[in-house]
Amino acid sequence: MGTTGHILICDDQPIIHETIIAYLKADGFTYDSAFDGEEALRKALEIKPDLIILDLMMPKTNGIDVCRTLRKTSDVPIIMLTAKGEEIDRILGLELGADDYIVKPFSPREVVARVKAVLRRRMPNHLESRPALRYDGLEINLSAYEVRLNGNLVPCTPKEVEVLYFLAAHPGQVSHEFHTPVSAPRALAETLLDDMVPDEETKKRYYGHMLHETMRLSRLINDLLMLSRLQSGAVSTQREAFQINELMGSVADRYTVLAAEKNITFSFSPLPAG
């Protein structure tokens, strides 16, 4: 199995996410997005990604500070995105413990190549630290990306291995809500494996559908983890002073773009002064 993993992309421009994501997806990576420094920090700690792509200039907390804070507790691989002319920041980023940097404007292909290179370099203490899970005749080995049933290799996509690993590691949380998103990729995988697909076009559609469903499952897992952490008190909610109109403005900016894609008008009225 080649290099793969879960990537956290931190940049305030949605379009940067879209291009990087397209290429990450093409190479079998899963991902999460953060659009400002605070979200980046929070998600980095919550999701524990295999690698973080971190933009230097972000609202709220900049990339340098995010990197510095993360390095206190984590050795997660970090690739910095810097704009031309941020030479000093670039050096600072590497000194603060970033693993690599990429100068904007970049080619998304280059980003994925660097992601793979950094992950390969870090492999020894990367995925291999996670123990294989065993249940009766089933063995799920995340470091080798292998699933074996009674010693026989079961063909699985990397994402299917990850999902299986999660489900097996959290048996108490498996509800019927998982069965729907799991059943589609499973049925499609079997159909493809048994050569039951009439033509290439259908095959492609099936792969797309499997990808879609596994991504949904990964979102479901993230949400469920978030909810269970909230309910168990593992994530605390603290009051904090903030500028409401500033925050709403940045939310509005992001959603205006998303809404426009669906030809929906997004309007924003800040809190009146006083």
Place this chain on the structure above:
Amino acid sequence: MPNGIISLFAYLDDHDDHIIKVSVSDTGTGISPDDLPHIFERFYKADKAHATQGTGLGLAIAFEIMQRLGEKIYVESQEGKGSIFTFTLTRKPAVA
């Protein structure tokens, strides 16, 4: 013509100006009175036709967060017209 309008707006509560209300309204399909009491529940999906879109947990997470903060989150809706989701934020003096 746009497909619809989504509005994000903040305003002070009519009776207590320590309470800020933040609302998001849409001009969508609305939520039926039968579904309305349940939509903050886990995995509850009113619109079965579009049930594959989300994870069914977003509102449950939002509800949990607001409850922990001692704030309110609620929805008003009219079928065929749209919905308004609102949460409250209570202004408190800054603690030094």
